[in-house]
Amino acid sequence: MVLATALPSEQVHITTDPITEPFWQAAKEGRLAAPKCAACGHFRLPPTPYCPECQSPEVEWVELSGRAEVYSFAVVHGFPGLPDITLVPVVVDLPDAPGARLVSNVIDIEPGDVEIGMQLTVDFHPIADGWQLPVFRKAQ
Amino acid sequence: MANNGLRDVAIVGIGATEYYKRGESWPRTTTEMACEAILNACADAGISVKDIDGFAYYSGASAGYGDKMDTADFMECLGIDEVTFTAALTSGGGGAAGSIGLARAAIVAGDATVVVTVMALQQAKQRLGTVFSAAAPNPINSFLQPSGLAGPGHLMSVLARRHMHLYGTTRDAFCEIALTERENAQNRPKARFRGTPLTREDYFNARMIAEPLCLYDFTQENDGAVAVITTSTERARDMRQRPVPVVAAAHGGRREWGRAFAWMGMPDEYFASAGNRPIADRLYKQAGLTPADIDVALLYDHFTPMVLMQLEDYGFCERGEGNDFVLGGNIRYSADPRPGQIPVNTHGGQLSEAYIIGMTHIMEGVEQMRGTAINQVTDAQHALVTGGPASLPVSGLILGRSDS
Numbered sequence: 179m180v181l182a183t184a185l186p187s188e189q190v191h192i193t194t195d196p197i198t199e200p201f202w203q204a205a206k207e208g209r210l211a212a213p214k215c216a217a218c219g220h221f222r223l224p225p226t227p228y229c230p231e232c233q234s235p236e237v238e239w240v241e242l243s244g245r246a247e248v249y250s251f252a253v254v255h256g257f258p259g260l261p262d263i264t265l266v267p268v269v270v271d272l273p274d275a276p277g278a279r280l281v282s283n284v285i286d287i288e289p290g291d292v293e294i295g296m297q298l299t300v301d302f303h304p305i306a307d308g309w310q311l312p313v314f315r316k317a318q
Numbered sequence: 319m320a321n322n323g324l325r326d327v328a329i330v331g332i333g334a335t336e337y338y339k340r341g342e343s344w345p346r347t348t349t350e351m352a353c354e355a356i357l358n359a360c361a362d363a364g365i366s367v368k369d370i371d372g373f374a375y376y377s378g379a380s381a382g383y384g385d386k387m388d389t390a391d392f393m394e395c396l397g398i399d400e401v402t403f404t405a406a407l408t409s410g411g412g413g414a415a416g417s418i419g420l421a422r423a424a425i426v427a428g429d430a431t432v433v434v435t436v437m438a439l440q441q442a443k444q445r446l447g448t449v450f451s452a453a454a455p456n457p458i459n460s461f462l463q464p465s466g467l468a469g470p471g472h473l474m475s476v477l478a479r480r481h482m483h484l485y486g487t488t489r490d491a492f493c494e495i496a497l498t499e500r501e502n503a504q505n506r507p508k509a510r511f512r513g514t515p516l517t518r519e520d521y522f523n524a525r526m527i528a529e530p531l532c533l534y535d536f537t538q539e540n541d542g543a544v545a546v547i548t549t550s551t552e553r554a555r556d557m558r559q560r561p562v563p564v565v566a567a568a569h570g571g572r573r574e575w576g577r578a579f580a581w582m583g584m585p586d587e588y589f590a591s592a593g594n595r596p597i598a599d600r601l602y603k604q605a606g607l608t609p610a611d612i613d614v615a616l617l618y619d620h621f622t623p624m625v626l627m628q629l630e631d632y633g634f635c636e637r638g639e640g641n642d643f644v645l646g647g648n649i650r651y652s653a654d655p656r657p658g659q660i661p662v663n664t665h666g667g668q669l670s671e672a673y674i675i676g677m678t679h680i681m682e683g684v685e686q687m688r689g690t691a692i693n694q695v696t697d698a699q700h701a702l703v704t705g706g707p708a709s710l711p712v713s714g715l716i717l718g719r720s721d722s
Contacts (some may be wrong), residue, residue, distance in 0.1 A: 192460035253529035
């Protein structure tokens with residue numbers, strides 16, 4: 179039985195800028211957060227400097243429940259330097275941040291069990307430089 | 319008066335190097351290969367390289383994703399005396415066909431008279447197939463790279479799965495695209511997979527790279543260069559080859575597509591598409607044509623599902639019917655296709671001839687309109703050439719046949 183994993187912690191590097199950093203600071207603390215336009219309430223990911231709906235720069239960072247739904251996914255066999263790894267990269271909808279999607283991984287699951295519409299919950303995977311990466315598991 | 323399309327500029331020269339498996343062109347460099355392609359295109363047109371006064375690139379004038387091209391290098395190397403226009407479409411391979419529209423813009427504006435478009439690839443240092451896994455992290459790709467979607471094909475596998483989910487599209491259709499293009503490459507002297515036929519068994523036994531996509535859904539990775547020369551229709555009449563008029567040219571796209579598979583935020587209608595519908599609408603309007611008027615389609619084929627989705631975007635079949643359209647045998651090469659059929663990538667495409675980021679499609683479109691293609695569609699009057707699908711701009715081109 180092959181279980182999907184995330185990439186090894188030491189191999190995952192991220193960088194931030196002032197617009198994206200709150201997302202990663204929240205993840206570091208074990209919280210999934212998304213930027214919501216403070217003027218019109220529209221959610222967006224990745225974080226960007228202006229709201230695409232109303233052009234306001236004002237943002238409210240909202241802590242989400244961590245629930246997610248599989249919108250689409252791949253089953254990736256191998257990665258440069260890791261020929262035997264199995265990954266399930268996933269695009270998820272976030273029900274409490276409508277309109278915003280995340281690209282992440284489903285972990286600890288047989289790839290054949292993943293399907294579009296499956297309900298997921300967030301978990302956090304340590305990565306380089308002390309950051310944490312939001313990843314997802316099948317909801318119980 | 320009936321709309322006959324733009325027809326104010328024409329393609330008059332095409333040139334290429336040999337095609338190599340990735341990395342195997344070394345010790346040739348991108349500059350050397352680009353210069354050879356430019357010289358070959360000039361020889362084809364019957365002009366001196368010194369006649370070139372404009373450069374119209376795409377992909378930000380990058381050579382693939384890791385190297386660069388620069389007009390001053392080409393002037394220094396080839397002895398081009400003066401340029402009056404040098405510019406590039408932004409982003410990546412989505413602008414391939416649209417670069418001819420950029421050349422046209424320069425010519426129609428009076429900024430330049432003989433404009434070259436060129437692409438060269440040399441992948442000794444970094445292969446394109448996993449280019450994202452090697453890219454330095456930045457604040458935006460940090461929302462994509464950690465997932466392990468290591469290259470463009472990995473990203474597009476996610477779009478393909480959504481199309482399969484929404485419309486019942488099958489791997490059999492992707493297989494049929496791969497088989498069609500491989501068959502078309504069998505009589506192409508420069509095709510890397512000439513003499514290597516592909517069977518359905520080969521396809522379904524192949525290594526899965528990013529499910530639902532397997533090895534044969536992915537384009538090759540090649541080294542080489544291709545150049546195309548565009549000039550005014552008036553000047554084209556005095557050149558060596560039968561001019562190939564630009565009937566329509568468009569680049570751009572909508573924000574619902576945007577950064578596309580580098581973003582993944584597209585609404586359903588765009589997510590399971592090639593992002594080319596707005597380009598299709600503009601091309602057909604410019605040309606005064608409908609999909610039924612297109613005789614041969616050279617569709618950017620970095621990955622098989624994106625061919626299927628472009629067939630839908632460009633109206634050869636309805637949205638969601640690409641699977642049945644392809645499996646109905648409608649994209650196979652025939653010199654005399656029946657109504658409703660559309661020969662696709664008669665040159666073998668990027669999947670089976672060579673991947674020079676869309677340039678071979680322009681060359682094949684030109685040869686079809688000259689009437690000199692190896693897999694010629696008899697009396698073809700209009701060829702569709704597309705760029706992308708990738709981050710905006712995506713682009714397209716309709717080429718026509720001239721009377722003389």
